[in-house]
Amino acid sequence: MSPSPEEVIENQRQDWNRVAGGWEKWDRFFDEQMAFLNHRLVADARLRSGMRVLDLGSGTGYPALLAAQTVGTHGQVIGIDLAVQMLDAARRKATLLRLSNLTFQTGDVTSLPFEQTSFDAVTTRFCLMFLPEIQKAVTEIARVLKPNAWLASAVWSAPDKNPYLKIPIDIIKQFIEIPPPDPTAPGIFRLAKPGDLAGMLQQAGLVDISEQEFLGDVQFSTAEEYVSSLMDIAAPIQNLWARLSPRQQTDARGKIIESAGQYRKGSGIALPIAVRMISGRKPW
Numbered sequence: 186m187s188p189s190p191e192e193v194i195e196n197q198r199q200d201w202n203r204v205a206g207g208w209e210k211w212d213r214f215f216d217e218q219m220a221f222l223n224h225r226l227v228a229d230a231r232l233r234s235g236m237r238v239l240d241l242g243s244g245t246g247y248p249a250l251l252a253a254q255t256v257g258t259h260g261q262v263i264g265i266d267l268a269v270q271m272l273d274a275a276r277r278k279a280t281l282l283r284l285s286n287l288t289f290q291t292g293d294v295t296s297l298p299f300e301q302t303s304f305d306a307v308t309t310r311f312c313l314m315f316l317p318e319i320q321k322a323v324t325e326i327a328r329v330l331k332p333n334a335w336l337a338s339a340v341w342s343a344p345d346k347n348p349y350l351k352i353p354i355d356i357i358k359q360f361i362e363i364p365p366p367d368p369t370a371p372g373i374f375r376l377a378k379p380g381d382l383a384g385m386l387q388q389a390g391l392v393d394i395s396e397q398e399f400l401g402d403v404q405f406s407t408a409e410e411y412v413s414s415l416m417d418i419a420a421p422i423q424n425l426w427a428r429l430s431p432r433q434q435t436d437a438r439g440k441i442i443e444s445a446g447q448y449r450k451g452s453g454i455a456l457p458i459a460v461r462m463i464s465g466r467k468p469w
């Protein structure tokens with residue numbers, strides 16, 4: 186039997202709290218590697234000085250931190266996330282950056298605790314695919330946006346275009362049986378299908394919907410660095426990894442390192458990623 190929405194939410198909360206330390210440990214590295222996505226979201230959301238912005242599933246602060254720098258002291262950014270420990274890390278960074286216009290609060294993005302038409306923009310990176318009720322969340326987003334305001338979102342595209350994530354999953358599957366995922370079940374690739382999230386935006390009444398697959402890579406000095414960092418931060422992959430015996434983990438690690446070797450670039454490795462950037466505007 187598939188888990189209820191409440192169970193999914195609770196599992197998500199526990200999963201991301203568990204990896205919060207890993208996100209903080211690798212923060213500088215992934216900030217450098219993935220900053221281009223934050224800039225793209227800030228552009229797609231048309232952020233400007235003075236705006237009031239909501240960031241959904243902010244985790245350790247992306248793209249909320251850049252959004253706060255963009256809207257400046259006359260603007261305001263609120264980040265919301267289930268996992269208090271992820272948000273604690275985000276708060277520490279906001280303090281270091283002296284961002285007094287950025288606050289974080291815990292909550293479920295499926296039911297937003299905000300008035301209707303109260304935000305000039307909504308941003309969200311790598312969160313929506315983990316929700317048990319995505320359409321409900323998108324309807325909530327449309328409700329809190331002001332007329333003419335934009336939603337900008339980033340979700341993972343298809344596994345075949347994301348060796349960065351696919352390699353370990355394929356190798357773990359060589360050791361344990363993982364049933365093919367229910368295409369509607371929350372997970373890393375839940376919104377990978379072209380048009381899926383865009384259709385939900387349309388159903389919620391958003392217009393000028395655009396969808397683009399954005400290709401990039403994540404660069405590591407060594408394949409060992411790749412495996413260690415991914416296992417520290419990717420909660421869903423960590424859950425699969427935990428099902429392997431210590432012996433299987435050692436063998437799987439070796440195979441992942443070998444497989445990542447085919448993406449050698451210069452003195453390091455560059456693992457391809459493909460991210461679906463989907464945006465839409467609330468009509469006047």
Ligand SMILES: C[S@@+](CC[C@H](N)C(=O)[O-])C[C@H]1O[C@@H](n2cnc3c(N)ncnc32)[C@H](O)[C@@H]1O
Pocket residue numbers: 194197198201202241242243244245246247248265266267268271292293294295309310311312315316
């Ligand atoms: C992969 S992390 C992404 C964090 C950040 N946006 C980034 O790109 O670095 C996914 C985040 O979504 C949050 N999340 C998952 N389901 C959520 C929900 N229903 N409501 C709020 N946050 C949720 C998790 O707690 C986690 O921090």
